[in-house]
């Protein structure tokens with residue numbers, strides 16, 4: 519059954535068709551949200567919200583659009599709203615990691631712990647990028663998504679996407695370098 | 704090259720914007736300086752985290768959870784309807800009803816005032832005529848009676 523057929527069946531209230539869409543796109547939606555919010559439970563809750571919104575706005579879905587693009591867009595919007603709403607929480611994490619000196623503990627910690635710390639720093643750095651750089655970079659890190667798809671989701675040209683991702687990488691390295699430099703000084 | 708130069712030129716370095724000569728002297732310093740090496744390694748290792756991000760596995764109960772949330776939200780809407788909107792709607796209906804009622808009532812009142820006075824006039828006219836005719840009848844019959852008496 520084609521996606522369009524599935525969508526028209528959902529519009530008729532067919533739950534089996536809706537289940538098919540949830541099953542097909544759950545991994546994509548879940549990992550897109552995770553890419554933005556960096557927390558398993560939050561990502562799971564957001565993915566659930568994404569499918570609920572999809573169901574509630576099914577009548578506004580244009581026939582010519584791709585289901586994946588639509589779901590990516592809802593996922594990105596939900597994630598960004600979530601981050602905005604929980605800014606305080608993220609800022610506190612950010613500050614904590616910024617002010618915590620590299621203790622002996624961190625030096626002796628296993629690789630997982632080091633990676634966990636690095637992930638926190640990376641996430642804080644991504645979070646401080648401009649909105650479009652953050653969206654482009656985060657989407658780019660999702661498995662299997664092309665520049666063309668990112669351009670479609672963000673409603674910009676492919677060359678803009680390339681430039682956004684390039685600038686995001688340069689800025690991230692710069693931010694991380696300055697952050698780690700403070701720890702060396 | 705010293706550490707400070709590496710710090711200053713790192714941006715150009717990571718962006719491949721250094722001259723060949725500067726690039727070489729920077730790489731030379733980094734390979735010899737533990738601090739600078741640690742810094743640059745740490746940045747690269749952190750950037751690698753983004754590339755090797757684990758994938759979350761799907762939740763087998765996702766569809767059930769989604770369905771449940773849709774049901775909960777619709778009952779919430781119903782409950783919201785019952786709790787706030789229904790009394791508001793009811794008050795609005797009552798207010799509209801009262802307004803229409805008062806409007807119509809005063810119209811009817813005026814109309815009925817008009818019509819009752821009209822009908823009163825009619826009655827008066829009619830009854831006076833009737834009285835008149837009765838009077839005539841009476842008087843004529845009295846006349847006839849008196850005449851008959853006579």
Ligand SMILES: [Zn+2]
Nearest residue numbers: 705706736739
């Ligand atoms: Zn150095």
